[in-house]
Amino acid sequence: MTESVHAKVLIIGSGPAGYTAAVYAARAALDPVQIEGMQPGGQLTITTDVENWPGDIRVTGPELMARMAEQAKAVGTALVSDMIMEVDLTQRPFLAVGDSGRRYTGDTIIIATGASARWLGLESETRYLGGGVSACATCDGFFYRGRTVAVVGGGNTAVEEALFLTNFAEKVYLIHRRDSLRADRTNQARLHANPKIEMVWNAEVAEVLGNGKTVTGVAVRSTVDGGLSEISVDGLFVAIGHDPATSLFAGQLRMDDEGYILVAQGSTGTSVPGVFAAGDVQDKVFRQAITSAGMGCMAALEAERYLAGHNAHAIAAEGADDRALLV
Incomplete structure (x- = not known):
């Protein structure tokens, strides 16, 4: 029964x-x-x-x-x-x-x-969860005071996370797979007016790089020609929803x-x-x-x-x- x-x-x-x-x-x-x-x-x-x-x-x-x-x-x-x-x-x-x-x-x-949180689906991303990979800037941004971080995404959440992180980080890269953002115009204006933020257009994260314990950078792939390059960062924030x-x-x-x-x-x-x-x-x-x-x-x-x-x-x-x- x-x-x-x-x-x-x-x-x-x-x-x-x-x-x-x-x-x-x-x-x-x-x-x-x-x-x-x-x-x-x-x-x-x-x-x-x-x-x-x-x-x-x-x-x-x-x-x-x-x-x-x-x-x-x-x-x-x-x-x-x-x-x-x-x-x-x-x-x-x-x-x-x-x-x-x-x-x-x-x-x-x-x-x-x-x-x-939606993740990128990379094995290296999973490996560094808690070691520099996060989906919450409000939760973990404090740990990156005076350091360099990257945010992935193109909507309001990604832009707001990038802006929030400038309260702590010395430099913030915003990586987006297209050549324009989906975020509203007000957020975009605030983003472009912030000297700490640098856009990485037409790119996607191909791999999270690290020393086995913490993140040391990201490998990004061009969505235009497939070329690979590396960016040195101490943390990666995934903000794709x-x-x-x-x-x-x-x-x-x-x-x-x-x-x-x-x-x-x-x-x-x-x-x-x-x-x-x-x-x-x-x-x-x-x-x-x-x-x-x-x-x-x-x-x-x-x-x-x-x-x-x-x-x-x-x-x-x-x-x-x-x-x-x-x-």
């Missing part, structure tokens, strides 16, 4: 948003069940030092996520190692089916599945044209009452651990208020005690 577990608050995904939502929901005596997914802790698990988390002068990403998970469990969250493969938001309670075959139902759902992990909810929740879940202004509430979205699944502007955690808090508080006004859902739910199956 297929195992089924019911929760008042079902949290799909982990990371700062999911774990914070779990802590707040558990402290509200809502007995949350959290499905951690394939990569518990999310993007921070591939981050080395984190120096912008309040209260910690320096902490590694994996350490911070482990502490969050431990706290969520300590206050009463049932953490489940499973990956949701299917959801049905048309029925009440809501249904989610795991890769394990287990069926999870929830009177409310908090979506915290995050987003992932992010993909929100929202394919599970396609056709069931309102999203923008990039796949980010749309929420009500000043809220984490989605187009389906009782379903909330927190973190990078709905935030394509800030994408920070601290803002994701804040949204996780909001989602848990909104779920609590929703449940207070919809007790009939919990009464009608089957198997309210099935959480014991997780012990």
